[in-house]
Amino acid sequence: MTHHFGILCFPAVQQLDLTGPxxxxxxxxxxxxxxxxKDLEPVRASTGLWLQPDMRFADAPDFDVLCVPGGAGVNALLTDDETLTFVRDKAAKARFVTSVCTGSLVLGRAGLLEGRRATTHWNAHDFLEGFGAMPVKERVVRDGSLITAGGVTSGIDxxxxxxxxxxxxxxxETxxxxxxxxxxxxxxxxxxxxASPSVLAAAKARMSGSRREREALLSATSAKG
Structure with missing residues (x-):
């Protein structure tokens, strides 16, 4: 029996979030x-690598595993009704609903983390409670049919x-x-x-722009809700 995996491939995805799994x-x-x-046009990952989607939303079958990777491009998805509707629809029929890194925030915006144990990148962990999730600081977290992974390289695990x-x-193991x-x-x-204090500060500074944008988006959508 063939197992079908569907991985969301969107502009500014973190390529290792996608290519690792x-x-x-x-x-x-x-x-x-x-x-x-949404279409079959090449998309450029957050670090510049071009990726080629091979299936449109409109043509997608039901998947055994639905996977949402993270990256700076997640911010645009948080207010993208077409993508959120697609994720909800396919999640309802998948055996496992999964994410890597900040892809979990998309699952959260789609209403799929409520009351569930979940994880994400350390620099976004504090957003999980806002989606009704129970944050867990582990590399891979399973809660029934929901499997979420921490940041970037945890996608291989x-x-x-x-x-x-x-x-x-x-x-x-093979x-x-x-x-x-x-x-x-x-x-x-x-x-x-x-990490040393200086390395931690440098990493936070490097990711600060995307985080500020994410904070503003989630604050705005919460206010509307």
Whole structure:
């Protein structure tokens, strides 16, 4: 039986949020992975890489796994009724509804995090409560059919966890070995708790523009609601 994965592929997506799980999903047996967007025009990721959607919203089947990656482009999606409607519709029929990084904020705006345990990038974690979620500071968080991942590189861990749920641990471990996924980062600055104050300040400054825009959007939509 073929398992169908649908990954949202939108302008200014964080490419590793998308390509990390894509690599894992596409390596699984009996898997078909679709990059889904409103049209089939190439989109440019937040760091400049061009990506090619291969399926339009209008043509998308129901998916076993619906995945929403994050990135600066998430901000535009928070007020994009067409995308939010698509996510709600496909989530209602998917076996697993998932996100990587700030993709969870899109799930939240679609009303899919209410009363659910969830995670996201550390620099957006404080937004989760506003969607009625129960924030959890873990790399991959599962709450029933909802699976959310932390920031960017956690998408690989997340992808393996999803494959294990669908196809079993041995298949996930086989993919892990095939990809030689045995991370040994050269520095211990991967989390706010382990980074130096100067590195943490620099990272926050680098992401401040997108965060300010996100804060304004969510504040405005909350006021309207």
């Amino acid at each position: 894509y690599e894992v999903f596409a390596s699984a047996r009996d898997a078909k992975v679709h990059l889904v967007w 997340f992808g393996l966890a999803v494959v294990a749920e669908l196809l079993g641990r041995e298949e996930a 993919i892990q070995l095939s990809l030689e996924y045995a991370p040994e980062p050269p520095f211990g600055s991967g989390l706010p708790e382990t």
